[in-house]
Amino acid sequence: MDANIVVMGTESVGKSALTVRLLTRRFIGEYGDIESIYSHSFMVDGRELTLNIWDSPYTEDLSVEASLLEKKKVQWADGYVLVYSICDRASFNTVSRLIQFIKSTKDYLSTDKTPIVIVGNKRDLHHRRTVLSEEGWMLALKTDCHFYEVSAAENYHSVLMVFHGLVDRMKDAKLTMKRPLGFRGIVKSMSAVFARRRTDSF
Numbered sequence: 001m002d003a004n005i006v007v008m009g010t011e012s013v014g015k016s017a018l019t020v021r022l023l024t025r026r027f028i029g030e031y032g033d034i035e036s037i038y039s040h041s042f043m044v045d046g047r048e049l050t051l052n053i054w055d056s057p058y059t060e061d062l063s064v065e066a067s068l069l070e071k072k073k074v075q076w077a078d079g080y081v082l083v084y085s086i087c088d089r090a091s092f093n094t095v096s097r098l099i100q101f102i103k104s105t106k107d108y109l110s111t112d113k114t115p116i117v118i119v120g121n122k123r124d125l126h127h128r129r130t131v132l133s134e135e136g137w138m139l140a141l142k143t144d145c146h147f148y149e150v151s152a153a154e155n156y157h158s159v160l161m162v163f164h165g166l167v168d169r170m171k172d173a174k175l176t177m178k179r180p181l182g183f184r185g186i187v188k189s190m191s192a193v194f195a196r197r198r199t200d201s202f
């Protein structure tokens with residue numbers, strides 16, 4: 001069985017750090033603007049589950065193409081990891097917006113448990129904290145999502161918990177794991193955005 005997961009959030013909140021931590025158990029410090037879909041398998045209830053994890057850099061590109069890609073990304077995914085930094089209030093506000101965007105794009109039934117986990121990252125930087133844990137919990141409660149506070153820099157197990165929590169959530173939602181958009185379609189839309197970026201920079 002396999003499932004698609006997308007990791008979303010604003011710039012520099014640690015999306016790549018979380019993804020790379022899950023895949024390699026390591027924290028390497030600098031990640032660059034990686035846009036990738038990684039596959040990672042693990043055993044759940046005695047069965048192998050492969051997660052296809054889409055880690056994408058944040059874009060403020062408001063073009064029609066870019067917003068179409070965001071929509072496709074949301075439609076492609078069966079589950080969502082929405083990341084903010086506990087030191088960056090704007091990133092927390094963006095997570096609220098993303099939840100609304102996902103819910104309206106996917107049109108979940110009100111009885112469905114939405115397969116979304118909210119992650120407050122950079123817990124090790126608590127001396128620079130601007131978003132309280134309670135605010136994360138409240139948002140999760142209000143929107144019926146899971147919530148974790150983690151440090152991708154310091155801890156592998158809490159990151160693993162995030163993805164396990166999401167898998168549980170997807171099982172609860174009893175979602176049919178089918179793909180509205182094939183892999184080829186996504187690669188095509190991604191290259192359309194990159195081509196546009198390249199053109200823009202000249």
Ligand SMILES: Nc1nc2c(ncn2[C@@H]2O[C@H](COP(=O)(O)OP(=O)(O)OP(=O)(O)O)[C@@H](O)[C@H]2O)c(=O)[nH]1
Nearest residue numbers: 011012013014015016017029057058122151152153
């Ligand atoms: N102290 C601390 N720094 C972190 C943590 N996670 C990530 N960082 C740092 O934050 C910066 C951004 O991390 P990335 O993983 O590249 O963030 P991103 O969300 O993928 O960023 P974009 O690709 O630009 O959207 C890097 O310098 C990381 O080393 C963490 O848990 N604690």
